[in-house]
Amino acid sequence: MDDAALVGRYLEYQRVERRLAARTLALYRGDLEKLQAFAQAAQVALAQVHGAHVRRWVAQMHAGGRSGRGIALILSGWRGFYAWLGREGRVAANPVQDVRAPKAGKPLPKALSVDDAVQLAEFAGEADDPWLEARDAAMVELLYGAGLRVAELTGLDVAPGPQALGWVDLDAGEAHVLGKGSKRRSVPIGHAAGQALRAWLALRGSGTALNPALFIGRHGTRLTQQAIRQRLRRRSRQAGLATPVHPHMLRHSFASHVLQSSGDLRAVQELLGHANIATTQVYTRLDFQHLARAYDAAHPRARRKNP
Template structure:
């Protein structure tokens, strides 16, 4: 697409978007450019492109990302005088279906994930603290990876996080997570005293995003057979369980660092599923399949 480099510079310097967000936009727009290279850019052409992605199996959430990338790019083009109008303004996508809702763990599965590791299991103590912190705060992978050792001390009950788009927020840390982190900190100095990172590798270096993902996957293979574990499942579980307990969607929005309430509202679908399941199982007038006699 024309002027893509200039647009990415605009996202970085004027919109102050996070590098990971900019890379996502770059990837999506490059993909669109390859498919639309010989096509006159119109609303119909862009809608056909999204329809094709849907036919290929992309879920509504992914299609939303594509639409947002196109809409933002052509809005910028219009502002710059390169395009008379924004052809992506009225693009439509399928509604979020039950199949595209984020996967979550049950509270019982969370408990299975978090047995107390032995004093000699240094990696177990580290991974235990990582999982406790993910589930206690709903942090994104990049946010947790960026944490530093000095941010935590015995009395720490909350953290100031700089999230997507350099937007700050406060996350609160419960007793379980704080205890797990302090236990890890008591072991951490034996490995590396110079690196400021809270979570480090066996080489004493800050854990990369990929290293954290692999650590969770290995941990789940041992403690939660049959379930694939990644940071976003813990983030989704945090949000879903908190919303079920508090019914405060605005509070959950703030804790997750969502700029739009509509992003958080997907968890109300999960909550309704939970309530529906309870109703079907317990209410005396709930519809049940008749027994064959």
């Protein structure tokens, strides 16, 4: 039986026995057509393919720009085909069994440009509700100005206490937070964040005996992480930003902008509370992207000449 007939029988098996949808079958067919093309170019029958062939084809796909995830999906389809051939007694071993796709590169964290971050921080909304405006402005300033995680933000109390996870010391200009792994750290909050917090505390009310939380809702309960995400997404839309902003995006923006200005990776590591410097190094890639964009925009040798 030739290769085309083998593939046809396998797809029929998938359609009848496994009752796969037409779209899924079309994806299987496309993956197997790639396999046939590789095998024909190598002048080898599908039943004669070895692991070395498959590894070479994986390398070719990767060099051609195929993502690790895309290659993994293709290999999954090939692996199923050869498993079926094995059950049919047509191959002694599955040549795809021990072949793995290249590891997918970790996506870069999403960070705002400096202009967008400042636009959000300086935005004044909720003019008809000064209480809500003061609270949300203070949250933005702490997330962007101190690089806090949203869990660290929700854990802040107005003042230190035996049950406090974190608190803000306005006189010292510091936020004391409980980060991942129950590790405490202190971070500077900056002048703008200090001003925003003072404005919020002046309107917040004095009911700390009932709830010591720094950020509360209308009913006096501590704000949840979900509520903060919703408020921030709403505020970023109101501020005219093209991308909805989430709390961790402001943390990424804080780290990227500090690194762009200082070049001090160790300092950024301490500010973020990363246990491992390798976690912080992702921001060097963001910093390089920033430099590359600046080069493309400004350097005369970077711009293409009009034909």
